[in-house]
Amino acid sequence: MDVAANPDAAPAFDLNDQASYDFFTEERLRFADVDRNGHINNVSFMVFIENARVTYITERLRRIQDAGLRFVIAHLDIDYRRQLHYPGVVRAACRLVEVRRSAFVLAHAVFDQQGLCAATGHAIGVCFDPETNKGRPIPEDVKAELSRHLPGGGAR
Amino acid sequence: MDVAANPDAAPAFDLNDQASYDFFTEERLRFADVDRNGHINNVSFMVFIENARVTYITERLRRIQDAGLRFVIAHLDIDYRRQLHYPGVVRAACRLVEVRRSAFVLAHAVFDQQGLCAATGHAIGVCFDPETNKGRPIPEDVKAELSRHLPGGGAR
């Protein structure tokens, strides 16, 4: 399929927009998240995002482990857009945005107490064969099922 | 006052009973709280308790800082009663249980997803004079106001 010829097939995904995501975890800020600068530490954002990712993969992308695939997180990136301040409850968002030959890409975001985007980013999970420790292609049927979770993919 | 002669003045305080507490924080378990043993790490219990304590002191015992008193946490103890397992939401409880000459004692507990007591303990805050770094007595009027938060003390 030629994406360029059919823009509807790959709808624009705005990382900053809550409406882009279909999965969220509530993250209650803790005093332990506050650093010397008096705001929520950069690393705590990664903790929120990790929690959303682990929960999302467990609840939505079960097909990966049901297929006996093992994966590691090979890449993370994050762009900080707003500070977060204690106390409060924020939301971490996660969504599958790409399925590659032997990897999958998740989009991430953190939204603050007012619903404003505080951070966005990506995580890449790479499937590997535990015996050889080499990358392992994702079978086509698993790919097809995972793809339903892509933006515009039809999954709940 | 002779406590022994007036048991009503010092009602039995059951650290394990949710009904003993008048302040709770909801603590959402995070993947980062899980340790190598697959359960919520011992230290995370202290993080939950710290969060409840900081919030309780800020919201209920404001009189301490309004009086210009500075304090440090000088002692913590905890008894673990049940394991906690990810994911879920637990409650951390806090209550003032004693006001001393220059210190105050808080009772603490953590209740699991089923409301069962997972841990209990105490924290002792000691007021000090930042100039001399020595203990500083809590003024009688502050003591009186704090005492309203003791079990049976009449505060909300």
Add this chain to the structure above:
Amino acid sequence: MDVAANPDAAPAFDLNDQASYDFFTEERLRFADVDRNGHINNVSFMVFIENARVTYITERLRRIQDAGLRFVIAHLDIDYRRQLHYPGVVRAACRLVEVRRSAFVLAHAVFDQQGLCAATGHAIGVCFDPETNKGRPIPEDVKAELSRHLPGGGAR
């Protein structure tokens, strides 16, 4: 044996004295250990102590797991004596100080960059039977071997 009649058998153990301990871990302070108050957070002390405890049990009290005993930490207490400030390297100390019927007691301390005692405390491990989840007595031969690590017990 009557301890009272033979004080040499239970030498005074000064929790505050580095010389009381025979096991230490170096703990490099991290920016993530610093809290809103600009000093090393209370909970990080517990992290240092946990690290010393896990390492001590693995390296010195192997007899516990070699005997197939399973245990949980049932109690922790800590008395804070000095603040710690970032950056720097501190030492966490651990020593077995008591062996009970189905439990063992560890003494703990943290020493700051100048070797001054910043905190002391205890941890109690309780052995249990994983099948019944009930306390399980420590066999006499294991007790005897562990006791060599007590102050005055003769172990390295």
Add this chain to the structure above:
Amino acid sequence: MDVAANPDAAPAFDLNDQASYDFFTEERLRFADVDRNGHINNVSFMVFIENARVTYITERLRRIQDAGLRFVIAHLDIDYRRQLHYPGVVRAACRLVEVRRSAFVLAHAVFDQQGLCAATGHAIGVCFDPETNKGRPIPEDVKAELSRHLPGGGAR
């Protein structure tokens, strides 16, 4: 200056090579860094990198704060290359690799107990005016001084 015409001015910077860096912190792994999967958690890598970054900026890039510039970390990325296992001591590396109009880019890496590269990445600090909260250009003299820390820049 035309970088393409003068490759020596921008020497190849290999993020994976310890020799590329001129600043390291030793990071002692803690039991608290281990996650459910039995290895050092992804987020702990960020904690090590943060510690190296804070120390590097304080010790080497003091000119930034001496000039009254305030900055925030606006971006982080990390590529994981090897797992880390407890216990042990690893090294976190940091080096200034680019100075932009109002931002600076740091390269990061983590090297394991054998000196093998476990992770690489970047952090971008953006200078801003605290009054307007807008980006603030780095003065030319500060840029010049910072540039001495670039690979090939001549600073120690």
